[in-house]
Amino acid sequence: xxxxxxxxxxxxxxxxxxxxxxxxxxxxxxxxxxxxxxxxxxxxxxxxxxxxxxxxxxxxxxxxxxxxxxxxxxxxxxxxxxxxxxxxxxxxxxxxxxxxxxxxxxxxxxxxxxxxxxxxxxxxxxxxxxxxxxxxxxxxxxxxxxxxxxxxxxxxxxxxxxxxxxxxxxxxxxxxxxxxxxxxxxxxxxxxxxxxxxxxxxxxxxxxxxxxxxxxxxxxxxxxxxxxxxxxxxxxxxxxxxxxxxxxxxxxxxxxxxxxxxxxxxxxxxxxxxxxxxxxxxxxxxxxxxxxxxxxxxxxxxxxxxxxxxxxxxxxxxxxxxxxxxxxxxxxxxxxx
Amino acid sequence: xxxxxxxxxxxxxxxxxxxxxxxxxxxxxxxxxxxxxxxxxxxxxxxxxxxxxxxxxxxxxxxxxxxxxxxxxxxxxxxxxxxxxxxxxxxxxxxxxxxxxxxxxxxxxxxxxxxxxxxxxxxxxxxxxxxxxxxxxxxxxxxxxxxxxxxxxxxxxxxxxxxxxxxxxxxxxxxxxxxxxxxxxxxxxxxxxxxxxxxxxxxxxxxxxxxxxxxxxxxxxxxxxxxxxxxxxxxxxxxxxxxxxxxxxxxxxxxxxxxxxxxxxxxxxxxxxxxxxxxxxxxxxxxxxxxxxxxxxxxxxxxxxxxxxxxxxxxxxxxxxxxxxxxxxxxxxxxxxxxxxxxxxxxxxxxxxxxxxxxxxxxxxxxxxxxxxxxxxxxxxxxxxxxxxxxxxxxxxxxxxxxxxxxxxxxxxxxxxxxxxxxxxxxxxxxxxxxxxxxxxxxxxxx
Numbered sequence: 001x002x003x004x005x006x007x008x009x010x011x012x013x014x015x016x017x018x019x020x021x022x023x024x025x026x027x028x029x030x031x032x033x034x035x036x037x038x039x040x041x042x043x044x045x046x047x048x049x050x051x052x053x054x055x056x057x058x059x060x061x062x063x064x065x066x067x068x069x070x071x072x073x074x075x076x077x078x079x080x081x082x083x084x085x086x087x088x089x090x091x092x093x094x095x096x097x098x099x100x101x102x103x104x105x106x107x108x109x110x111x112x113x114x115x116x117x118x119x120x121x122x123x124x125x126x127x128x129x130x131x132x133x134x135x136x137x138x139x140x141x142x143x144x145x146x147x148x149x150x151x152x153x154x155x156x157x158x159x160x161x162x163x164x165x166x167x168x169x170x171x172x173x174x175x176x177x178x179x180x181x182x183x184x185x186x187x188x189x190x191x192x193x194x195x196x197x198x199x200x201x202x203x204x205x206x207x208x209x210x211x212x213x214x215x216x217x218x219x220x221x222x223x224x225x226x227x228x229x230x231x232x233x234x235x236x237x238x239x240x241x242x243x244x245x246x247x248x249x250x251x252x253x254x255x256x257x258x259x260x261x262x263x264x265x266x267x268x269x270x271x272x273x274x275x276x277x278x279x280x281x282x283x284x285x286x287x288x289x290x291x292x293x294x295x296x297x298x299x300x301x302x303x304x305x306x307x308x309x310x311x312x313x314x315x316x317x318x319x320x321x322x323x324x325x326x327x328x329x330x331x332x333x334x335x336x337x
Numbered sequence: 338x339x340x341x342x343x344x345x346x347x348x349x350x351x352x353x354x355x356x357x358x359x360x361x362x363x364x365x366x367x368x369x370x371x372x373x374x375x376x377x378x379x380x381x382x383x384x385x386x387x388x389x390x391x392x393x394x395x396x397x398x399x400x401x402x403x404x405x406x407x408x409x410x411x412x413x414x415x416x417x418x419x420x421x422x423x424x425x426x427x428x429x430x431x432x433x434x435x436x437x438x439x440x441x442x443x444x445x446x447x448x449x450x451x452x453x454x455x456x457x458x459x460x461x462x463x464x465x466x467x468x469x470x471x472x473x474x475x476x477x478x479x480x481x482x483x484x485x486x487x488x489x490x491x492x493x494x495x496x497x498x499x500x501x502x503x504x505x506x507x508x509x510x511x512x513x514x515x516x517x518x519x520x521x522x523x524x525x526x527x528x529x530x531x532x533x534x535x536x537x538x539x540x541x542x543x544x545x546x547x548x549x550x551x552x553x554x555x556x557x558x559x560x561x562x563x564x565x566x567x568x569x570x571x572x573x574x575x576x577x578x579x580x581x582x583x584x585x586x587x588x589x590x591x592x593x594x595x596x597x598x599x600x601x602x603x604x605x606x607x608x609x610x611x612x613x614x615x616x617x618x619x620x621x622x623x624x625x626x627x628x629x630x631x632x633x634x635x636x637x638x639x640x641x642x643x644x645x646x647x648x649x650x651x652x653x654x655x656x657x658x659x660x661x662x663x664x665x666x667x668x669x670x671x672x673x674x675x676x677x678x679x680x681x682x683x684x685x686x687x688x689x690x691x692x693x694x695x696x697x698x699x700x701x702x703x704x705x706x707x708x709x710x711x712x713x714x715x716x717x718x719x720x721x722x723x724x725x726x727x728x729x730x731x732x733x734x735x736x737x738x739x740x741x742x743x744x745x746x747x748x749x750x751x752x753x754x755x756x757x758x759x760x761x762x763x764x765x766x767x768x769x770x771x772x773x774x775x776x777x778x779x780x781x782x783x784x
Binding site: 006009010013014017020021024028123150151152154155160161162164165167168 | 343717718719720750751754755758762765766767768769770771772
């Protein structure tokens with residue numbers, strides 16, 4: 001009997017230790033709720049009803065520039081932006097793969113800006129995209145393909161190994177959002193109302209090599225294959241920006257890929273005037289990304305294109321869905337005032 | 338591969354599992370096999386040198402039993418092995434060669450083995466695999482301690498060991514204590530030291546003294562922490578390695594310091610250099626000369642830039658009795674300050690800068706500046722608090738080691754488990770490691 005109680009005590013201690021360890025990992029990990037909210041965008045998706053006909057994947061050029069609320073308001077299109085900061089192409093692939101476990105959209109919109117990168121850029125960006133992902137095979141793969149030399153898988157599994165030095169930086173936010181999260185975006189769209197007109201631009205420098213790397217093509221093909229397997233139409237886009245980082249040589253390669261695979265590609269850089277973007281008003285960071293007014297103009301334009309070219313449902317006629325969206329729209333309009 | 342790394346901990350776990358699950362007779366061979374794997378991972382040169390050292394001393398050991406030319410064989414074996422050590426450590430003749438890991442430790446161990454055989458202290462090992470295990474046992478290749486064949490061979494080769502939870506616990510606690518000293522204390526101090534040493538023009542006087550005192554703590558926690566991991570892990574395998582530290586900063590003289598600091602190196606120099614030179618049996622002058630020779634050699638072993646450091650230690654050891662006061666605490670403080678100031682050679686790495694810094698301690702009294710800038714060395718107030726509490730914990734433990742160890746030994750399993758888990762949590766939270774901190778390597782690895 002004594003032995004039995006001893007074993008029971010040991011088991012209890014181990015269970016308590018595991019719980020404390022779990023809480024410590026949660027506590028020390030940044031919550032991305034008021035600061036660096038980009039880190040919380042990926043996980044907001046899990047809380048949303050999964051009824052989207054359009055899914056956006058890509059870097060900041062999708063979550064800053066396209067508002068699903070406008071898409072719904074204009075054409076009744078249900079959509080979600082699964083973008084994240086500096087989302088690399090293989091990250092977009094795994095995020096799409098993960099999304100398809102929850103729902104099969106009709107159209108996947110991929111912003112091709114990330115074709116410019118063939119290797120992980122920074123640990124901080126990796127963290128913003130990966131930290132809040134739910135554990136799955138896709139999360140494991142995304143970590144494996146994105147890790148920099150100084151990173152290790154264990155620190156993603158146990159965030160305490162990465163964030164332990166936050167013990168003296170903990171704030172009220174870490175307690176408030178220990179087990180819950182708040183929504184920081186509208187279906188993945190991050191509102192930014194600030195205005196910072198274009199003042200100076202980096203000079204366009206010729207590159208030694210404009211050819212996209214094999215790894216980028218490999219994942220672009222994988223994204224296409226994944227869409228084909230699921231009867232999804234892939235739409236490639238290049239979001240507008242006045243920064244001269246998208247070269248004609250890049251564009252030609254995407255055009256060629258799109259033609260070869262019979263998919264659509266829109267380069268919004270050519271349509272800035274048509275859309276009516278005014279870079280003295282419509283950008284929050286001197287022309288790199290659009291602000292709320294810019295994103296609204298762009299999304300309105302895009303909604304026409306989507307409606308014309310794809311068979312998408314107008315959910316405004318579906319009272320169940322419309323009810324949910326009307327509530328969201330009400331909040332959205334309050335927020336953007 | 339670092340001693341404190343996921344890879345080595347995984348290897349250690351595999352070792353323990355295999356050690357206690359495979360048939361008894363396989364025990365030494367499991368250790369040898371894993372040691373070979375660890376060694377091979379450091380590259381060809383490491384394997385080549387350890388095989389060379391092991392085979393030459395193994396053959397010499399057997400030959401010493403059978404031949405008339407004992408002195409010649411002993412001399413040749415020592416010269417060859419010492420030459421390799423000197424050449425590799427100082428990068429002579431061969432450039433861009435990676436120094437095989439643990440070269441100092443196995444060279445010292447094979448030399449002590451061969452001299453002891455020559456002195457007929459024990460029989461040579463006839464089983465070459467077992468002898469290889471003596472030279473290659475992987476935990477001590479990282480940071481020591483320097484072992485003696487007669488002290489560890491029995492437990493190293495013993496096969497009838499049963500898994501003992503209490504011994505595993507004691508070993509784990511010792512390992513965690515070492516990791517705590519390294520990650521929570523040494524690595525934090527390393528951040529401050531790296532800032533201070535970057536700007537030798539600004540950071541002089543009080544800053545230099547601050548760095549010296551902190552470095553004393555860092556080096557002790559770094560080096561003894563690594564040794565704790567090695568000894569703790571060996572305890573799990575029921576192999577008792579030699580202790581390397583005995584509360585060194587408690588010493589009341591430099592002589593006592595060297596009986597407490599890096600004990601296995603000091604005793605090696607005593608047994609294989611100082612005593613053969615005549616030790617203290619040939620009059621005062623000769624004794625003092627012998628002391629100086631030993632310390633200069635010890636300095637040289639650390640690197641040519643440390644010769645002056647060795648010499649000064651030798652001088653302070655000789656004049657020790659003249660500067661001793663009747664007050665124990667005062668003697669301890671004086672000894673600690675001498676040792677700390679002399680660590681300058683290790684902090685600033687070149688003798689010239691080290692001397693400038695030592696001199697500045699006595700000429701620049703910028704203590705107000707130091708206090709004003711104390712938060713500009715990369716540590717937050719919280720980190721300083723953790724550091725101070727941790728250092729106090731180490732001091733309390735070092736002064737009450739026996740009492741605390743006995744208390745832990747007699748604790749109930751549940752209490753022991755709670756201690757173990759708490760230690761892991763403390764290290765995980767308050768340790769300085771991971772991205773943004775790269776000094777995970779042990780300072781003493783390179784010697």
